[in-house]
Every structure is written in structure tokens, then in C-alpha cells.
Amino acid sequence: MQNLFRPVALVAALTLPMIAQAQDQATPAATMEITGDVKKGKKVFKKCKACHTVKEGKNKTGPSLYGIVGASAGGVEKFKYSKSLSESGLVWDVETLTAFLTDPKGTVPGNKMSFKGLKKEKDIVDLIAYLHDAAQG
Secondary structure (H helix, E strand, C coil): CCCHHHHHHHHHHHHHHHHHHHHCCCCHHHHHCCCCCCCHHHHCCCHHCCCCCCCCCCCCCCCCCCCCCECCCCCCCCCCCHHHHHHHCECCHHHHHHHHHHHHHCCCCCCCCCCCCCCHHHHHHHHHHHHHHHHHC
């Protein structure tokens, strides 16, 4: 019986240190600081208002963005997402939101959002700050 566990122990001994090292070197995006200007982000959100709202449970053409920061992609109830977005496995952390807001189609090919993306990095940072703040109260 003891021989059956040696390959597993060997694999664990070889891979666990590599995983730990990668975790030490990576800065989890979920813990990235949200540094934008909320008031400016509210102005940027005007570009999103035609399709989205930040009111909880109120969907429009696009899903409500209430509580989106830290949420799983495709998780808003009563909204029909594209297959590509609902199966993406993404979590809307700062890094993922930044990529998506810059290039929605490039980040999640096949999604239904027609918006081409924001061009200014500062607008994206401010918008994420606003979206985060809107869910705080």
C-alpha cells in the first residue's frame, strides 16, 4: 500500500513549492487598490447608462453593474448572457475589468456587448472606482 502513495507524494513535493513561489510573486488583482476618482467615474459611467445601471436587480439591455467589482462574470440573475461570457470563468477584479473595459470583444470574444471600449486609462480607473463605490452604499 505504501508504494501507491509515492507518486502522489513526489508530484506534490515537486509542484507545491512552484505554486507557492508563483503565489508569492503574483499580486492578486482582487487585492489591487482601487485608486480612481469616484466623481469622475460617475461622469464616465454616462457612456454606459444606455445599457447598464448600478441599481441592484435592475437590468437593462445589459446587466446591472451593482456589485460587479469582485463578482463572477455572468452572475447577475435574470439576465441572459452570451455563452462565451457565462462560461468564461472570469471574476471581475480590477485587472479583469480593466482589460474588458479597454477591449470587450478582445477580452471575451463572442460576448454580446456592442461597446468598443474606453481608450483612456484614467477613465477606466475612475469608472472602476465609481462601480465599486456605487455598491458600498
